[in-house]
Amino acid sequence: MKRPIAHIAGTGRYAPAQVLTNQDWEARLDTSDQWIRDRSGIAERRVADDRETIAYMASEASKPALAEAGLTPADVDAIVLATASWDRLLPSQACDVQAVLGAKNAAAFDVGAACSGFLYATNVAEGLIATAQAETVLVIGAERLTRIMDWEDRSTAILFGDGVGVAVLRPAPGDGRGILSTYMKSDGTLGDLLYRPGGGTVAPPSEQLLADRSQYIRMAGREVFKSAVRSMADACDHALQRAGLSGDDVDLLIPHQANIRIIEATAKHASIPMSKVYVNVDRYGNTSAASIPIALDEGIREGRITAGMMILLVAFGGGFTWASAAVRW
Ligand code: ACO
Numbered sequence: 001m002k003r004p005i006a007h008i009a010g011t012g013r014y015a016p017a018q019v020l021t022n023q024d025w026e027a028r029l030d031t032s033d034q035w036i037r038d039r040s041g042i043a044e045r046r047v048a049d050d051r052e053t054i055a056y057m058a059s060e061a062s063k064p065a066l067a068e069a070g071l072t073p074a075d076v077d078a079i080v081l082a083t084a085s086w087d088r089l090l091p092s093q094a095c096d097v098q099a100v101l102g103a104k105n106a107a108a109f110d111v112g113a114a115c116s117g118f119l120y121a122t123n124v125a126e127g128l129i130a131t132a133q134a135e136t137v138l139v140i141g142a143e144r145l146t147r148i149m150d151w152e153d154r155s156t157a158i159l160f161g162d163g164v165g166v167a168v169l170r171p172a173p174g175d176g177r178g179i180l181s182t183y184m185k186s187d188g189t190l191g192d193l194l195y196r197p198g199g200g201t202v203a204p205p206s207e208q209l210l211a212d213r214s215q216y217i218r219m220a221g222r223e224v225f226k227s228a229v230r231s232m233a234d235a236c237d238h239a240l241q242r243a244g245l246s247g248d249d250v251d252l253l254i255p256h257q258a259n260i261r262i263i264e265a266t267a268k269h270a271s272i273p274m275s276k277v278y279v280n281v282d283r284y285g286n287t288s289a290a291s292i293p294i295a296l297d298e299g300i301r302e303g304r305i306t307a308g309m310m311i312l313l314v315a316f317g318g319g320f321t322w323a324s325a326a327v328r329w
Helices: 022-028 033-040 054-068 093-101 114-130 188-193 207-212 221-243 260-269 288-301
Strands: 006-014 019-021 044-046 078-082 107-111 137-144 162-171 178-186 252-255 310-317 321-328
Touching: 006 054, 006 114, 006 288, 019 022, 022 033, 033 260, 044 162, 054 093, 054 137, 054 162, 078 093, 078 114, 093 107, 093 137, 107 114, 114 137, 114 162, 114 178, 114 288, 114 310, 114 321, 137 288, 162 288, 178 221, 188 221, 221 260, 221 310, 221 321, 252 260, 252 288, 288 310
Parallel strands: 006 178, 078 107, 078 137, 252 310
Antiparallel strands: 006 162, 019 044, 137 162, 178 321, 310 321
C-alpha cells in the first residue's frame, strides 16, 4: 500500500431546484413510473434552468468546498473539470469556471471520461500534487445532461439529470488519511455503444444533423448495462487490491449512480452489504461525472462519512471508461 499523496480537504455540490419526476415523464412519453423505478431505481432528477450553466453551478459548488478547506478561489493552483456536457466547445469548461469563480492563479483544463470523469480527474489532480505542480486542486464533476439528451427518446431521456460536485485536493496530512489507491481503464472499441454522433468536426452542425437528432446522446442500454456490471466489478477489485484491502474493510461504497441494479450487482461482487452503499440515484438520476462527488458531499453533510472511514469510489461510463479509488477519510 502506498502512502497517501493527496487527500480531500473539502467538498461541495450544486443541485438545480427544478425537479422532474417520473410522473412528469409519464405525461410526456410512452413510459411509466413503475417501468422507470423497476429498471433503473430512479424516481426524480434535477433540471438546470437557463441561468444554471455549468460555469455557474460549478462556481457555486466550489465556494463551500473551498471554505471547508479554509481556502479562497485565489488559493487554487489548478482546476481539473470532468464533463460530457460542456456549456460551449471552446475554450475548456474549466476556464469558464475559473473566470466565474475568480480563481485567477489557477491552471484550468477538462478531462473527458464520461461518467468516470470525476475519478479520472482525481487521478490527474493527485499527479499534479505528487509532482509539486500544485498544492490545491479543484476537482469538479459537472453535468447538464438534460441539454444533450433526446427528450423524445424514452430509452435514454428518463435516465439523466443535472448537477455538480466538487472536491478540493490537497497534499495528504501524513496521518494515514488520503487517497490510498486509484485505478483507471478504458475500452475505446466499445465507444459507439454510448455516444453523441453529431456536432464534432466529423459531423459538424447541419440541417441533416438536426433532422437525424444526432446531436443527442445515443445508448445501447442493454449492452452498456452488461459492460457496466463487469467493469464496476473489475474497478472494485483493483482499487481494493492496490490498497491491500478487501470488501470487509470498506465502510462505505460510493458507486456511480446510473442504475440501482448495477449498484446492487457491484456491491454483491465486492461482498459489501447494501447498508454500506450510498444510493441517491432515486433522487438525481444519472448525473454522469457529477454523481460521485454529489454523493460524497451528501454523505459528509448527512454524517454518513466520518473521519477514519474507508471509502471506495467506483465508476463506469461512455468510452467505455471505468475507474476507482480507495480513500481513508
Ligand atoms: N418506458 C417503457 N418502456 C421502455 C422505456 C421506457 N422509458 N425504455 C425502453 N423501454 C422498452 C424497450 O423498448 C424494450 O421493449 P421491447 O422489449 O418491446 O423491445 C423494453 O423496454 C426493454 O428495454 P431494455 O433497453 O432492454 O431495458 P433494460 O432492462 O436494459 O433497461 C436501461 C434499460 C435502464 C437503460 C438499462 O439498460 C441501463 O441502465 N443501462 C445502463 C445505462 C448506464 O449505466 N449508463 C452508464 C453510463 S452513462 C454515461 O456515461 C453518460
